[in-house]
Amino acid sequence: MEKIEKAIGVFDSGLGGISVLKELRKHMPNEKYLYFGDSAFAPYGEKDKEVITKRCIYICDELVKKGVKAIVIACNTATSACVQVIRERYKDIPIIGMEPALKPAVDGKKNQHVIVMATKFTLKEKKFEDLMLKYNADHIIYKLPCPKLVEIIEQDNLLNEQLVETTLKDYLHTYDLATIDSIVLGCTHFVFFKEKLQKIVGNHIRLIDGNEGTTRHVVELLEEKKQLQLEKGYGEVTILNSSKDEKYLKLSKELLEY
Numbered sequence: 001m002e003k004i005e006k007a008i009g010v011f012d013s014g015l016g017g018i019s020v021l022k023e024l025r026k027h028m029p030n031e032k033y034l035y036f037g038d039s040a041f042a043p044y045g046e047k048d049k050e051v052i053t054k055r056c057i058y059i060c061d062e063l064v065k066k067g068v069k070a071i072v073i074a075c076n077t078a079t080s081a082c083v084q085v086i087r088e089r090y091k092d093i094p095i096i097g098m099e100p101a102l103k104p105a106v107d108g109k110k111n112q113h114v115i116v117m118a119t120k121f122t123l124k125e126k127k128f129e130d131l132m133l134k135y136n137a138d139h140i141i142y143k144l145p146c147p148k149l150v151e152i153i154e155q156d157n158l159l160n161e162q163l164v165e166t167t168l169k170d171y172l173h174t175y176d177l178a179t180i181d182s183i184v185l186g187c188t189h190f191v192f193f194k195e196k197l198q199k200i201v202g203n204h205i206r207l208i209d210g211n212e213g214t215t216r217h218v219v220e221l222l223e224e225k226k227q228l229q230l231e232k233g234y235g236e237v238t239i240l241n242s243s244k245d246e247k248y249l250k251l252s253k254e255l256l257e258y
C-alpha cells in the first residue's frame, strides 16, 4: 500500500480522543483513521509515568503493526508522560502530541486570569510546569484537576444532565467567575462538556481546547510530506478498544456523532 493511503493512527487513554478524531475528520475528510481507546486502563491521569508509558508503547506498536502514516497522541496526559520515548521509538513516523492550550489563552493579551482544567498527572508534570513558567509572571493561572469528568465520559454518563451540571459546578464553585477570562480544556475528554460548561460559566469566559490547533498541525505535517489524502472515497474510521466490553465501541461511535 502506498504510504499516502495508510490510515492516521489516533489514540487516547479511552474515549476522550474521539473529540480530536472528530476535528481531524472535519478537516481531513478523505483520510482513513485507526483509533485506539485504552478504556481498560483509563484513567491515565491517576496513574504513574511508567504505567502510562508502557501502555502507550503497546498501543503505538499495535498501530504501527497495522500500518499507519502518522500517530496523533490525542491525550494530554500520555503526551506529557512519554512523547519523547514514542518519538525515539518510531523515528520514521510523525508523532503529534497535545498539551493544554495555555498559549492561545494568553497570547497577545495582558494580565489574563486562566483556569486550566486537566488531569492530575498533566498538571504535576514538568512539561506543564515549564509551560506555566513562560506565562505566570504576566498572568494568573489556576490549575484544576478534574478526574470526575473523565469518569463521566468513560461511564457513558455524558447525557446525565444533572450529574454533569453538579460536577462542573462543584469544580468551579471556589472561583469568582467574574474575574476569569478563559478556561483551558487541557484534557481531550473535557471537550465533550464544552457547550454545557459555556452555559454554566457565561459567555464572558472563553473556552479553549487544543483540538483545532492539533488538527492544523497534522494537516501541515502531512502536506509537507506530500501525504495528505486529497482524493475522495476514504474517510473511514476503524475503532479499537482495549476493553473486552463491547459497550466501549458502541459509545465511541456515539461520541463520534455527538
Ligand code: DGL
Residues within 6 Å of the ligand: 012, 013, 014, 016, 017, 042, 043, 044, 045, 046, 074, 075, 076, 077, 078, 119, 122, 150, 186, 187, 188, 189
Ligand atoms: N484524555 C486524557 C487527556 O487528554 C486523559 C484522561 C485520563 O485518562 O485521565 O489528558
